[in-house]
Amino acid sequence: SSNNLRTNNFLRHVESMRLHPSGAGHIPYLNAIILGESLATEEDDFVLPSEDFASQANVQSPEQYLKLYKRSIEDPDGFWSEIASQFYWKQRWGDKVCDENFDIRNGNIKIEWFKGGITNICYNCLDRNVEAGLGDKVAIYWEGNEPSLDATLTYSQLLDQVCQLANYLKDIGVKKGDAVIIYLPMLMELPIAMLACARIGAVHSVVFAGFSAEALTQRIIDCKPKVVITCNAVKRGPKAIHLKDIVDTAIHDSAQNGGISIDKCLVYENPSAMKKEDTKWKEGRDIWWQDVTPQYPTTCPVEWVDAEDPLFLLYTSGSTGKPKGVLHTTGGYMVYTATTFKYAFDYKPSDIYWCTADCGWITGHSYVTYGPMLNGASVVVFEGAPSYPDSGRCWDIVDKYKVTIFYTAPTLVRSLMRDGDAFVTRYSRKSLRVLGSVGEPINPSAWRWFYNVVGDSRCPISDTWWQTETGGFMITPLPGAWPQKPGSATFPFFGVQPVIVDEKGIEIEGECNGYLCIKKSWPGAFRTLYGDHERYETTYFKPFAGYYFSGDGCSRDKDGYHWLTGRVDDVINVSGHRIGTAEVESALVSHPQCAEAAVVGVEHEVKGQGIYAFVTVVDGVPYSEQLRKDLILTVRKLIGAFAAPDKIHWAPGLPKTRSGKIMRRILRKIASRQLDELGDTSTLADPSVVNQLIELADS
Ligand code: 6R9
Secondary structure (H helix, E strand, C coil): CHHHHHHHHHHHHHHHHHHCCCCHHHCCCCCCCCCCCCCCCHHHCCECCCHHHHHHCCCCCHHHHHHHHHHHHHCHHHHHHHHHCCCCCCECCCCCCEEEECCHHHCCCEEEECCCCEECHHHHHCHHHHHHHHCCCEEEEEECCCCCCEEEEEHHHHHHHHHHHHHHHHHCCCCCCCEEEEECCCCCHHHHHHHHHHHCCCEEEECCCCECHHHHHHHHHHHCCCEEEEECCEEECCEEECHHHHHHHHHHHHHHHHCCCCCEEEEECCCCCCCHHHCCCCCCCEEEHHHHHHHCCCCCCCCCEECCCEEEEEEECCCCCCCEEEEEECHHHHHHHHHHHHHHCCCCCCCEEEECCCCCCHHHHHHHHHHHHHCCCEEEEECCCCCCCCCCHHHHHHHHHCCCEEEECHHHHHHHHHHCCHHHHCCCCCCCCEEEECCCCCCHHHHHHHHHHHCCCCCCEEECECCHHHCCCCECCCCCCCCECCCCCECECCCCEEEEECCCCCECCCCEEEEEEEECCCCCCCCEECCCHHHHHHHHHCCCCCCEEEEEEEEECCCCCEEEEEECCCEEEECCEEEEHHHHHHHHHCCCCEEEEEEEEEEECCCEEEEEEEEEECCCCCCCHHHHHHHHHHHHHHCEHHHCCCEEEECCCCCEECCCCECHHHHHHHHCCCHHHCCCCCCECCCHHHHHHHHCCCC
16 A cells, blocks of 8 residues: 555665664664565554655654754754754853763762753743733633633733732742642632742642642642642532632641641632632631632732742652652753644644643653643644533533644543543544653553544544653654554654663663663753752662653664663552552551551553552451441542542562561562462461462452
8 A cells, every 4th residue: 555655765764864874873873674575463563654644744754853853863963952942041051951960970960051041931831922912822721620711811910910920929028949839620720820830940840630638748848838729619520629728737737747838718709609608717827819810910020030930840650658849940941842742742823722730740740731831833722621511521621722733641642532432423533633641651452542533534643752850742743743553652852862771770772671761861851859869860860870760661663763662660650640659558557457558550441550459457456348448448538539549458468578578569460360370488487478368359
């Protein structure tokens, strides 16, 4: 077929670049070979962008990609400074674009981009676009939980509102470098609050509004914010959740347990969810957003900051109990999110873009707020749930706003797939041209359904691999350039050098499987873990000296395509949410009747992974349905509903080595009922626990 011919031509092209001395030969993993005749395996399953799509794309072919990529690696300073020059800098950076020590053997890890450059990301998102004539362009299309509720903000209106809030924050004493916690659902006020902080140089820390009071308390104690911004309540589907009550508890507990006093809590009244009068109130501390912000001017001078001044903190799960405060700075993050957004989604000024992620996660930071707005894009912000009022809601929204780029997570794709094609096909979806996926590997069957049913076999899918730590896309298709393979994140973004290493940290070439690391920094990289640079180095730079270690497994096929295989540490990925097994375990053992707990991830049809908890109860406590419920409730209370275990498995004992280390490998096999694959259990201190566990598997 003509597609096979085009695929062959493409691969032949890559091959000739590889062999040619001035070609891609020095890029070891672009080891594409000429495609054979058989298309039998997943690896050989190519999906090409249509010629129409490719010919209008920002990057139209592998040659174009390779040329840009090669430049980004060979001349990173030239490559990134040209891009950075498209933004407004009050003062240009010093002589070095990048200054890094990426190798722990040479001393402390340090990453700096555009150091000495003076800028402001809010200015670049808003003022710069307004000055360029985009003032009347819609910045945000807001869609409420109820289909009848919506609103829009143009770029100039958004700028006005951001300035009013920024002026208020300044007035109550928030200064450059101060932390501000934002605990808001997907209202327009969430990006407004982020941008207002950025405008005055304050460091925002958005806490996903699905986190519990305890989780919020922990974050307040860690970053000691000057103010907490929230709203009284939010509707999720038919249910109202009283966010302000959660904040009240957290502020109280932060004072009690951490000695942190929060003098100001700014509360947005969300009238569709809860009336003002019904909101519990603490006079003197609590202030209504709507009462104060209109009193302030709609212009606010920008706080000019160094490219390396902190922009935000975002807490994420690691393999030990305490969440990590991932710190991003201003200049490199700005340049990187804007550029990745533009290329990975083939962004054009006429696009209407919708990312379903919440701003409480990194995806909402980089690809709801900053990346799109730096490009002057029109962004859909959706408050509600994709299944409300029914499973057709996403496509209703796509048709309503004529969404052209739709970016979501595999878990949502799988759950909509399960609900049936009819919810999709009753909508036109004609406006769509690019689809995106993030959060976990997308399995080829979900990829196919997304591509064929949602995108009518017309829209390339950008399967973007990246992390809270990386700030922006790392491995991603450029939709017009590459033939895709369903389930593969394809090739690195400009400036990114992924390597796959073995246990000893030795780079493996060609077709292989191992640990995914990155060689050299990229502008969007995080700079530290807040208040714990040592943990930063230990977690990310010590496991494989000389590299950044992602925590993910990855294989590379014969054509050089990357296939992410999931976390290799004790982190579980539930519906794209990172959850540390240790966090869930410590929540479980806080229950007085739980003596010990061990948590593993198991395959889950919709969520990708489910949480499976082995629980040893305190001597003499009987197993009961009530205890099971209480344990699950404890996790919901301490972390949030999204971290609730799917299964509690009673464990009279846990399989431990003689040195007391829990053998999770065995627990994973028991959890997934692969009982004939338990492997060697002879090193266990007490091998009989394995049989006890198997007996209790379905009780
Ligand atoms: C952006 C985000 C990061 C972890 C990451 C990996 C998984 C994300 C993926 C993917 C395969 C993709 N992950 N995108 N795995 N393919 N396209 O999700 O950040 O919440 O920090 O999670 O998510 O395991 O290490 P974060």
